[in-house]
Amino acid sequence: xxxxxxxxxxxxxxxxxxxxxxxxxxDLLWGRARRPGAAESARMDHMICLIEAFEASRGKAxxx
Numbered sequence: 001x002x003x004x005x006x007x008x009x010x011x012x013x014x015x016x017x018x019x020x021x022x023x024x025x026x027d028l029l030w031g032r033a034r035r036p037g038a039a040e041s042a043r044m045d046h047m048i049c050l051i052e053a054f055e056a057s058r059g060k061a062x063x064x
Contacts, residue, residue: 012050019054022047 014022026047029040036044 013057014050014054016054019051022050026051 026044029036029044
């Protein structure tokens with residue numbers, strides 16, 4: 001995972017467009033027939049943090 005993704009324990013603010021792109025990428029990785037590798041799993045974990053932070057800032061329930 002690039003250093004920019006690892007730098008903050010608290011996710012940075014993302015725009016609504018970035019949110020939708022991250023959700024689409026996560027869905028793509030989640031829906032693959034093969035099991036994700038370590039790098040993809042780490043990326044997906046980071047995406048979950050970003051998604052949850054964005055949804056919390058908008059008052060949306062995440063993963064319910």
